[in-house]
Amino acid sequence: MSAARWQTTLWIMFAAQLISAVGFSVIFPFLPLYVAELGTRTSLSIPFWIGIVFGGQALTMAIASPIWGALADRLGHKLMVERAMYGGAVLLLLMGFVRSAEELALLRTIQGAVTGTISAANAMVAAVAPRERMGYAMGTLQVGLWSGTAAGPLLGGLLADSLGLRAPFYLTAGLLLVAGLLVSLGVRGGGRPEPGAARQRPGMLASWGAVVRARGVPLAFGLRFLSGLALTMLLPFTPLFVQELMDDEGRVGTMTGLVVGVASAAGTATAIWLGRLGDRIGHRRILTSCALIT
Numbered sequence: 024m025s026a027a028r029w030q031t032t033l034w035i036m037f038a039a040q041l042i043s044a045v046g047f048s049v050i051f052p053f054l055p056l057y058v059a060e061l062g063t064r065t066s067l068s069i070p071f072w073i074g075i076v077f078g079g080q081a082l083t084m085a086i087a088s089p090i091w092g093a094l095a096d097r098l099g100h101k102l103m104v105e106r107a108m109y110g111g112a113v114l115l116l117l118m119g120f121v122r123s124a125e126e127l128a129l130l131r132t133i134q135g136a137v138t139g140t141i142s143a144a145n146a147m148v149a150a151v152a153p154r155e156r157m158g159y160a161m162g163t164l165q166v167g168l169w170s171g172t173a174a175g176p177l178l179g180g181l182l183a184d185s186l187g188l189r190a191p192f193y194l195t196a197g198l199l200l201v202a203g204l205l206v207s208l209g210v211r212g213g214g215r216p217e218p219g220a221a222r223q224r225p226g227m228l229a230s231w232g233a234v235v236r237a238r239g240v241p242l243a244f245g246l247r248f249l250s251g252l253a254l255t256m257l258l259p260f261t262p263l264f265v266q267e268l269m270d271d272e273g274r275v276g277t278m279t280g281l282v283v284g285v286a287s288a289a290g291t292a293t294a295i296w297l298g299r300l301g302d303r304i305g306h307r308r309i310l311t312s313c314a315l316i317t
Contacts, residue, residue, distance in 0.1 A: 028211070029151045033160055035209040036104075036144050037167040039202040043108060043140045044171025046198035049179035049191040050115070052283040053276060054127075055262045057188045063124045070260075072124035076131050077259045083135030088142055100147035101210050108203030110137035112196045119192030140202075141168060147210075158306065162298020169290035176287070180280025188276075246314070258283075 050057075055073045063072055095103040114134045121127045145164060152160035179191045234240060262279045269275055301309040 029153070032151050032210055033148055033163060035205060036148050037163055039104070039108070039205050040141070040144050040164050040167035041171045042198050042202040042205070043111070043144075044168045045175040045178070046115070046171075046195035046202070047111075047140070048172040048175030048283070048287070049182070049195050049198075050118075051179075052176045052258070052262060052279050053179055053183050053188060053191060055259055056183070056266070056275065056279075058124045058127060059263075060188055061121065061124050061127060065125065069124070072128060073259050073263075075128045076124070077255065079128055079132035080135035081255065083132050084139055085135075087136040088139055091139060091143070092146065095143070095146055100143065100150050101206065104140070104143045104147055104206050104210075105203055107138045107140040107143045108199050108206065110134075111140060112199035112203065114138070115192050115199060116196035119189045119196070140199075155302070158298040158302035159295070160298075162295040162301075165294035165298070166291055169287045169294055171287075173284045173287035173291050176280035176283040177277070178280070180276035180278070183276035184274060246310075250314075250317075 054076055058073050058076055059069050063069060091103055091106075111134065114130055114137060118127060118130050121130065145161065148160050148164055149157065179194075182190045182194065235244075261282065262275065265279045265282060266275045269278060297309055297313070
């Protein structure tokens with residue numbers, strides 16, 4: 024792929040990543056408050072359903088992501104990005120109309136199996152970017168991701184406090200639709216495999232086995248698991264903690280958005296710089312240093 028073409032794809036995916044990140048982060052920090060507002064039709068507690076709303080989506084995404092990845096190798100990465108964007112738009116719109124925590128948990132579980140916009144976008148850019156520019160390309164995508172997740176929570180907080188907790192879901196659905204159209208209309212090719220290449224590839228299980236046995240992958244998987252575990256243990260209950268700390272409950276959404284957005288803003292400020300630095304001095308050093316500082 025020519026330099027101009029892969030860079031065009033990169034910047035389109037940057038815009039799509041930014042838009043979708045704003046959308047998802049508009050609703051993500053406020054899901055616990057939404058669950059509490061909806062209430063439950065069972066004898067199970069609200070904290071239990073908050074855990075299910077977050078955990079169900081994560082579980083189905085973990086199961087579905089390798090399957091979507093294998094299909095991307097056969098059908099093309101662009102199609103997988105479109106699936107994640109358009110599927111997310113439909114599901115998030117439906118979440119704005121749910122009547123109970125149980126209904127929200129069901130849609131969130133389906134969402135985990137259908138979406139995965141971040142991994143789809145990363146795979147697409149990795150498929151088209153030259154190896155020597157990989158750090159720059161992935162760092163650029165991270166800027167889109169962290170910029171969106173920095174702006175989205177504050178925007179979602181303002182919407183939630185002024186228009187109610189359902190409004191952010193409608194906004195997110197619209198943003199994901201825009202991101203999907205941007206990819207559909209702007210990306211040409213999108214990592215589609217050469218004719219006959221799919222028949223030359225090993226089966227899905229064999230491919231997974233080869234990846235898991237590759238040097239460094241088990242360690243990287245373990246690190247990602249531990250870092251994700253640490254973050255997701257805190258985030259589902261952060262809004263409830265903020266609500267407990269504040270006297271003015273009318274501004275809980277705005278303050279929660281500010282708390283969540285600050286961390287993402289810090290990631291935005293360093294993503295491209297760290298990607299380029301890793302290209303020069305090695306990504307192992309960057310990973311080790313960032314993990315220790317965190």
